[in-house]
Amino acid sequence: MSASAPAPARTHEAAISARGIVRDFEAGQTTIRVLHGIDTDIRSGEMTYVVGESGSGKTTLISIMCGILWPTEGEVRVFGTDIYALSDTELVNFRLKNIGFIFQQYNLIPSIDVAANAAVPLIAGGMGVSEARERAKALLDKLNIADQADKLPNQLSGGQQQRVAIARALVHEPRLVVCDEPTAALDARSGRRVMDLLREVAVAEDRACIIVTHDNRIFDLADRILVLEDGRVIHDGADMPEDQ
Numbered sequence: 001m002s003a004s005a006p007a008p009a010r011t012h013e014a015a016i017s018a019r020g021i022v023r024d025f026e027a028g029q030t031t032i033r034v035l036h037g038i039d040t041d042i043r044s045g046e047m048t049y050v051v052g053e054s055g056s057g058k059t060t061l062i063s064i065m066c067g068i069l070w071p072t073e074g075e076v077r078v079f080g081t082d083i084y085a086l087s088d089t090e091l092v093n094f095r096l097k098n099i100g101f102i103f104q105q106y107n108l109i110p111s112i113d114v115a116a117n118a119a120v121p122l123i124a125g126g127m128g129v130s131e132a133r134e135r136a137k138a139l140l141d142k143l144n145i146a147d148q149a150d151k152l153p154n155q156l157s158g159g160q161q162q163r164v165a166i167a168r169a170l171v172h173e174p175r176l177v178v179c180d181e182p183t184a185a186l187d188a189r190s191g192r193r194v195m196d197l198l199r200e201v202a203v204a205e206d207r208a209c210i211i212v213t214h215d216n217r218i219f220d221l222a223d224r225i226l227v228l229e230d231g232r233v234i235h236d237g238a239d240m241p242e243d244q
């Protein structure tokens, strides 16, 4: 490229493109519509928060966006793949390879040690146990808990267990990381540390991170905030709206 050639434009590819997302749940004889035709893109290179009052549909929306809950209507493309057009097996494999999940409950396996817990996605993807453990330990080291690698989860503090859950979500280097209330159980300092780590590992030009949160201590760390109300997006911007 010559010195005068223009630099390539920095584009934010849509990590997730959601179109016309409707979700109904059956409740006895009636049907409740929880999402009312949501159209939104989640961009690569950004940390996107989904916020809103309890019951507004946040968990339902991110579950649909990451291939664990079928929409009643609509289409979801994750890095260009129409995920609900895949077969069940293809979708499981797509999730395993491309998506890491962090939930408020750490869901660690109590009977295996920390390194094995963090290595689960690699082993599930076919990697040999010893190589998977080594890779998991490298990430545990980055998270400052390598010295806990041989312990069982219940020998760790809540914040340490959370870091193991983060290691497990990131160990296979998924392009998309989806977190539901990742800091709710943590004190302010640990919560910000978790967010720093997520940004370091999960946000890059070809990666994206979505976080559902009520935690206003971390709102300033978002690149973009979607506010849901009664199953509709009522705000989409870099900051929280003034009235929230």
Ligand SMILES: Nc1ncnc2c1ncn2[C@@H]1O[C@H](COP(=O)(O)OP(=O)(O)OP(=O)(O)O)[C@@H](O)[C@H]1O
Pocket: 025, 026, 027, 034, 052, 053, 054, 055, 056, 057, 058, 059, 060, 061
């Ligand atoms: N499996 C289900 N069956 C019936 N109704 C459901 C089901 N899952 C969710 N809902 C309803 O859908 C609505 C949205 O729920 P959702 O969990 O997505 O909200 P949320 O914004 O994540 O809430 P919170 O902040 O309390 O976690 C709620 O009214 C909830 O009761």
